[in-house]
Amino acid sequence: xxxxxxxxxxxxxxxxxxxxxxxxxxxxxxxxxxxxxxxxxxxxxxxxxxxxxxxxxxxxxxxxxxxxxxxxxxxxxxxxxx
Amino acid sequence: xxxxxxxxxxxxxxxxxxxxxxxxxxxxxxxxxxxxxxxxxxxxxxxxxxxxxxxxxxxxxxxxxxxxxxxxxxxxxxxxxxxxxxxxxxxxxxxxxxxxxxxxxxxxxxxxxxxxxxxxxxxxxxxxxxxxxxxxxxxxxxxxxxxxxxxxxxxxxxxxxxxxxxxxxxxxxxxxxxxxxxxxxxxxxxxxxxxxxxxxxxxxxxxxxxxxxxxxxxxxxxxxxxxxxxxxxxxxxxxxxxxxxxxxxxxxxxxxxxxxxxxxxxxxxxxxxxxxxxxxxxxxxxxxxxxxxxxxxxxxxxxxxxxxxxxxxxxxxxxxxxxxxxxxxxxxxxxxxxxxxxxxxxxxxxxxxxxxxxxxxxxxxxxxxxxxxxxxxxxxxxxxxxxxxxxxxxxxxxxxxxxxxxxxxxxxxxxxxxxxxxxxxxxxxxxxxxxxxxxxxxxxxxxxxxxxxxxxxxxxxxxxxxxxxxxxxxxxxx
Numbered sequence: 058x059x060x061x062x063x064x065x066x067x068x069x070x071x072x073x074x075x076x077x078x079x080x081x082x083x084x085x086x087x088x089x090x091x092x093x094x095x096x097x098x099x100x101x102x103x104x105x106x107x108x109x110x111x112x113x114x115x116x117x118x119x120x121x122x123x124x125x126x127x128x129x130x131x132x133x134x135x136x137x138x139x
Numbered sequence: 140x141x142x143x144x145x146x147x148x149x150x151x152x153x154x155x156x157x158x159x160x161x162x163x164x165x166x167x168x169x170x171x172x173x174x175x176x177x178x179x180x181x182x183x184x185x186x187x188x189x190x191x192x193x194x195x196x197x198x199x200x201x202x203x204x205x206x207x208x209x210x211x212x213x214x215x216x217x218x219x220x221x222x223x224x225x226x227x228x229x230x231x232x233x234x235x236x237x238x239x240x241x242x243x244x245x246x247x248x249x250x251x252x253x254x255x256x257x258x259x260x261x262x263x264x265x266x267x268x269x270x271x272x273x274x275x276x277x278x279x280x281x282x283x284x285x286x287x288x289x290x291x292x293x294x295x296x297x298x299x300x301x302x303x304x305x306x307x308x309x310x311x312x313x314x315x316x317x318x319x320x321x322x323x324x325x326x327x328x329x330x331x332x333x334x335x336x337x338x339x340x341x342x343x344x345x346x347x348x349x350x351x352x353x354x355x356x357x358x359x360x361x362x363x364x365x366x367x368x369x370x371x372x373x374x375x376x377x378x379x380x381x382x383x384x385x386x387x388x389x390x391x392x393x394x395x396x397x398x399x400x401x402x403x404x405x406x407x408x409x410x411x412x413x414x415x416x417x418x419x420x421x422x423x424x425x426x427x428x429x430x431x432x433x434x435x436x437x438x439x440x441x442x443x444x445x446x447x448x449x450x451x452x453x454x455x456x457x458x459x460x461x462x463x464x465x466x467x468x469x470x471x472x473x474x475x476x477x478x479x480x481x482x483x484x485x486x487x488x489x490x491x492x493x494x495x496x497x498x499x500x501x502x503x504x505x506x507x508x509x510x511x512x513x514x515x516x517x518x519x520x521x522x523x524x525x526x527x528x529x530x531x532x533x534x535x536x537x538x539x540x541x542x543x544x545x546x547x548x549x550x551x552x553x554x555x556x557x558x559x560x561x562x563x564x565x566x567x568x569x570x571x572x573x574x575x576x577x578x579x580x581x582x583x584x585x586x587x588x589x590x591x592x593x594x595x596x597x598x599x600x601x602x603x604x605x606x607x608x609x610x611x612x613x614x615x616x617x
Contacts, residue, residue, distance in 0.1 A: 076245050095211075097212075100366050104363070
């Protein structure tokens with residue numbers, strides 16, 4: 058699964074959690090760019106990503122989620138077994 | 140669409156109906172020290188209000204097949220609250236609750252007509268109020284014991300009170316059993332698990348009949364320690380449900396006077412008579428203790444928290460310091476308090492009065508909220524400053540904020556009001572050179588205002604001692 062596929066799946070999760078249309082995401086998108094993505098929504102989005110991708114992020118990884126790209130990279134690291 | 144304002148009276152009525160007496164919903168004094176800084180509406184109360192509006196549009200008795208509830212933001216009191224109902228899809232309703240134009244709760248309900256509803260038209264064998272677990276004080280479950288929580292709650296429903304609050308269509312359409320099984324969920328979360336420090340965020344409920352059951356069984360399925368979030372599985376006669384609730388942080392306890400005495404005893408406050416506006420908790424409390432530790436005679440004010448103010452005064456006085464407390468609500472008439480301030484003849488004034496600061500929405504600027512902040516930060520400060528300047532006070536400590544540098548997306552009204560207050564202070568000192576108004580941009584410090592379910596970088600509020608020291612150095616400059 059490449060970056061675009063991951064971005065598309067994350068966009069579907071965000072739309073589901075926020076109950077909105079699927080947002081246009083790129084690696085530089087931040088929570089500030091998405092209406093409704095506040096701190097509580099962030100937790101719902103992250104836990105849904107964990108559930109859908111069968112991964113679990115550490116507190117250190119969570120603290121580094123400044124962009125959607127950083128989430129994509131963390132998923133890839135987890136799936137590559139790093 | 141329906142519009143209303145929830146009041147504290149509504150909160151108390153729903154607390155009696157649901158037996159959810161969590162103080163975050165009904166006690167303004169305690170709630171001001173909890174995560175939202177003020178009482179907030181029970182999420183299930185907003186849900187039933189929305190369902191009652193939906194009921195008026197449904198002609199026939201209705202079975203709930205599924206219900207998803209997301210409590211997105213706190214629903215504050217005395218603010219216009221709107222509910223939109225979308226019935227464009229068959230057998231599905233989407234309800235959205237908004238405040239200040241922003242969605243704060245979303246409910247999606249899947250339903251079908253049903254002629255025979257349990258409890259409709261006949262009385263169900265439940266009491267009007269719970270007859271067991273009668274405590275009015277919520278349990279305080281710790282993070283360590285959360286995962287082991289399980290138990291049962293009885294169902295109850297005060298039919299007359301439910302009709303009085305929501306109108307008769309709610310029970311006529313949805314029946315007593317379904318509504319009772321929803322109401323008990325707020326009692327579970329608010330009073331039992333997580334209890335006192337709960338933050339109810341989600342209900343996912345689906346129809347699954349268990350006619351042999353007469354109550355609600357619950358069990359914590361997961362407790363995510365990274366977010367302090369509990370997932371609770373529930374079973375009742377009509378539904379299986381999964382709830383999500385945070386264990387929110389408790390109020391921040393500032394250092395005691397004895398500890399601050401060790402850190403602030405070196406402060407050279409001289410023969411200072413210090414007036415600390417908003418000194419019963421948070422940064423004001425640390426400032427009171429620091430100044431008293433340095434030898435100042437302190438008059439602190441509080442708005443509503445007499446118990447907190449008395450605790451600060453007792454702590455200082457019992458260790459030999461000088462402090463007393465006076466009630467002053469800066470958002471109301473201050474004539475009597477201003478006379479007392481002038482009579483006190485303060486040499487230095489420290490201004491910490493503030494409303495709850497995290498009430499904004501991302502990318503939204505509401506002038507009414509800006510006015511609310513400005514009422515505290517500019518109008519009230521000006522009203523206190525003017526008579527004291529006339530009486531000879533020259534030194535004012537006015538905490539500003541790094542938010543002016545950082546411009547947080549969801550704090551527009553607060554940030555602009557603080558920037559305006561900074562400009563006011565600069566204008567005052569420009570035109571009255573004899574004044575010192577010290578306006579440090581404070582970082583995010585650990586107080587009741589800055590607690591969060593997320594791990595955030597709050598600096599120890601003891602750092603206030605350094606700011607006070609810098610202020611006093613500026614006051615001494617010729």
